[in-house]
Amino acid sequence: EAQVTQNPRYLITVTGKKLTVTCSQNMNHEYMSWYRQDPGLGLRQIYYSMNVEVTDKGDVPEGYKVSRKEKRNFPLILESPSPNQTSLYFCASREAGGAYEQYFGPGTRLTVT
Amino acid sequence: ILNVEQSPQSLHVQEGDSTNFTCSFPSSNFYALHWYRWETAKSPEALFVMTLNGDEKKKGRISATLNTKEGYSYLYIKGSQPEDSATYLCAFHFGNEKLTFGTGTRLTIIP
Numbered sequence: 001e002a003q004v005t006q007n008p009r010y011l012i013t014v015t016g017k018k019l020t021v022t023c024s025q026n027m028n029h030e031y032m033s034w035y036r037q038d039p040g041l042g043l044r045q046i047y048y049s050m051n052v053e054v055t056d057k058g059d060v061p062e063g064y065k066v067s068r069k070e071k072r073n074f075p076l077i078l079e080s081p082s083p084n085q086t087s088l089y090f091c092a093s094r095e096a097g098g099a100y101e102q103y104f105g106p107g108t109r110l111t112v113t
Numbered sequence: 114i115l116n117v118e119q120s121p122q123s124l125h126v127q128e129g130d131s132t133n134f135t136c137s138f139p140s141s142n143f144y145a146l147h148w149y150r151w152e153t154a155k156s157p158e159a160l161f162v163m164t165l166n167g168d169e170k171k172k173g174r175i176s177a178t179l180n181t182k183e184g185y186s187y188l189y190i191k192g193s194q195p196e197d198s199a200t201y202l203c204a205f206h207f208g209n210e211k212l213t214f215g216t217g218t219r220l221t222i223i224p
Contacts, residue, residue, distance in 0.1 A: 031210060042156075042216035043202065050210050056213065090156060099145050101159030102204075102212065 002027045006091050006105035013081055014113055021076045021093030021108050029103075030096040032074040033058070034066065036087040037107075043090065049074055050096060081112040117205045119215035126193045127223050133189045134218040136203030140184035145206040148177055148188055151217065152199045160188075160201075193222045 003023045013019055025032065033048040035058075045058030049068040063085055065077040074093075078085060091105040118137045126132045138146065145164045149157040150193055161170040166181040174191045200217040207213070 033212075037213075040216065041205075043214040045211060045213075048210060056210075059213075096210070099162055099164050101147065101162050102149075102157075104156035104158070106156050 002103070004091055004093055004103050004105035006089075008108060009106060010109045010110045012113065015082055016080050019078050019081060019110075021073045021078075021089060021091075021110070022070050023076065025074075025091075025093040025103070026072065027093060027103065028071065029093035030071070032068065032091065032093045033102075034064070034074070035077045035090045035092065036060065037090065038087050046089075052108060076078070081110075083112050086110060086112050087088050114133055117203060117213050117215040119201075119203055119218050121218060123219040123221070126190075128193055128195060130193055131189065131191045132193055132220070133187050134201065134220075136186045136188070136205075136215055138184050138186075138203075138205040139207065140182060142207045143181045143184075143205075146179055146186050147183075147204040147206065147212065148186070149202040149204065150199050151202055156203060163167070177188045188218075190201045190220075193220075195224055198222045 007022045007048040030051045034046040035043040037043050044060045046064050049055045089108045093101045094100045094102040114224045120135050147162050148160040151157040161177045163179040170177050170218040176189045179186045200219045202217045204212040
């Protein structure tokens with residue numbers, strides 16, 4: 001089954017404790033992306049990757065890091081989480097080029113206290 | 114940051130009625146316009162990807178039109194059903210690999 005998986009689905013952590021949210025897709029997609037969703041603000045892009053070892057900042061990259069060492073995986077790293085990073089996070093993937101639909105993971109609900 | 118605007122923000126529609134809502138986007142450097150359906154507690158799912166001015170796409174009771182010259186797209190739902198209740202997102206792709214999303218139209222179908 002074609003899918004994007006994320007782990008964990010829910011996470012409560014404390015300020016400053018490094019964490020990683022994993023994302024994996026099995027569709028051989030070149031393009032992967034991370035979004036955060038906050039009430040009233042819609043989906044905002046954090047980082048995206050057009051292929052292995054190629055990553056770029058989205059609209060809200062501060063406080064996040066990513067890596068793309070393998071085509072299928074695109075982890076999101078919060079080196080020192082802060083309460084303003086409490087949000088719902090989605091990973092997504094699609095084929096390169098804008099005319100292809102994007103597939104979203106199930107979401108990760110992160111709370112930073 | 115490009116602005117993609119959706120209206121209305123929320124909408125209540127009687128079951129069986131038809132409805133439509135709007136996505137507005139910058140008309141320059143257009144590449145593609147995406148529509149997604151997002152049910153509560155799930156992740157967004159693609160409805161349509163539209164690339165050509167005048168494009169019209171249909172999936173069951175849902176259809177969409179695109180006007181790239183004036184920068185808008187309409188999503189239509191015919192004969193609304195309770196399962197159509199969701200937030201409908203549009204996203205604008207303007208020539209690089211980024212998709213910029215609107216804040217969505219939250220549709221509630223009243224039985």
